[in-house]
Amino acid sequence: KNQVEQSPQSLIILEGKNCTLQCNYTVSPFSNLRWYKQDTGRGPVSLTIMTFSENTKSNGRYTATLDADTKQSSLHITASQLSDSASYICVVSAMDSSYKLIFGSGTRLLVRP
Amino acid sequence: DTEVTQTPKHLVMGMTNKKSLKCEQHMGHRAMYWYKQKAKKPPELMFVYSYEKLSINESVPSRFSPECPNSSLLNLHLHALQPEDSALYLCASSQDRRGPQETQYFGPGTRLLVL
Numbered sequence: 001k002n003q004v005e006q007s008p009q010s011l012i013i014l015e016g017k018n019c020t021l022q023c024n025y026t027v028s029p030f031s032n033l034r035w036y037k038q039d040t041g042r043g044p045v046s047l048t049i050m051t052f053s054e055n056t057k058s059n060g061r062y063t064a065t066l067d068a069d070t071k072q073s074s075l076h077i078t079a080s081q082l083s084d085s086a087s088y089i090c091v092v093s094a095m096d097s098s099y100k101l102i103f104g105s106g107t108r109l110l111v112r113p
Numbered sequence: 114d115t116e117v118t119q120t121p122k123h124l125v126m127g128m129t130n131k132k133s134l135k136c137e138q139h140m141g142h143r144a145m146y147w148y149k150q151k152a153k154k155p156p157e158l159m160f161v162y163s164y165e166k167l168s169i170n171e172s173v174p175s176r177f178s179p180e181c182p183n184s185s186l187l188n189l190h191l192h193a194l195q196p197e198d199s200a201l202y203l204c205a206s207s208q209d210r211r212g213p214q215e216t217q218y219f220g221p222g223t224r225l226l227v228l
Contacts, residue, residue: 032213043117043203043219044156051213089155098211099144099169103155 002027004092006104014112017080021107023073023090031093035064035075038087038106047075047088080111116140117220119204125226128194134223136187136204144168144209145187146217147179150201162187163209194227201225 004025013019025033032051036044048057048064050073057064061078077084090104117138126132136145144163148156161169162181176198178190187204201224205217 032215034216036219041201041222041224043119043205043222046216046218049214049216093215095213098215099146099161099163100158101217105155108153 002092002094002102004090004102004104006088006090006107008107009105010108010110012110012112013080015080015082019077019080019109021075021077021088021090021109023075023104025071025073025090025092025102025104027071027092027094027102029095030068030071031095031098033064033066033073034091034093035062035073036089036091038089040086044089044091077109082111082113085109085111117204117206117218119202119220119223121223122221123224123226125228126191126194127228128196130194131190131192133191134189134202134204134225136189136206136220137185138206138218138220139185140206140208140218141184142206142208142218143184144207145181146205146207147177147187147189148203148205148219149198150203150222156203160189191225194225196227199225199227 007022034049035047038044050066063076087106089106092102147159150156160179180188201222204220207217
């Protein structure tokens with residue numbers, strides 16, 4: 001069964017600190033993996049997208065990694081800001097079903113001053 | 114323009130009302146999606162349109178009726194909803210090239226409350 005699991009479920013950090021969010025997946029055949037940021041009550045915004053051959057992708061203070069062998073991904077946030085408070089969702093797509101995204105349950109991040 | 118717009122932002126309706134949610138994109142995308150998202154849960158796929166034809170219906174109750182008048186517009190008609198249908202309704206679009214770089218772009222959502 002195609003699944004995406006994220007950890008931790010929630011995280012509180014102080015402004016300016018770094019943090020790393022984890023994503024494990026069992027999706028086959030793998031197409032791509034995306035990290036989305038979702039503010040409360042708003043639509044998800046794509047941060048990064050990685051295919052099988054890519055093992056790292058950066059977008060400003062966000063850096064995503066992908067290990068296709070172990071089927072793990074991480075999202076590292078550097079020098080956190082208050083505006084980083086949001087849910088971060090790991091989303092995986094399978095080759096044979098590009099319309100149906102497999103969503104993780106998300107990590108709720110709270111950045112405190 | 115990498116934006117998907119949705120109207121209205123908020124909607125309150127009674128169980129006997131008929132209302133419609135609207136979604137628009139001008140990115141030339143040929144696939145459009147409706148999702149339902151409950152609080153603290155990931156989005157759940159409802160419908161997919163590909164080249165203006167309904168491609169996927171995830172066994173959604175008939176009180177939800179999608180419509181794709183053209184490649185830029187997607188509607189969701191609502192009728193006789195139940196309180197449990199209260200949720201954030203998200204529209205998304207993608208190029209529909211079905212390659213590994215395919216990315217769905219989400220709109221801001223419509224917050225629906227059914228009384």
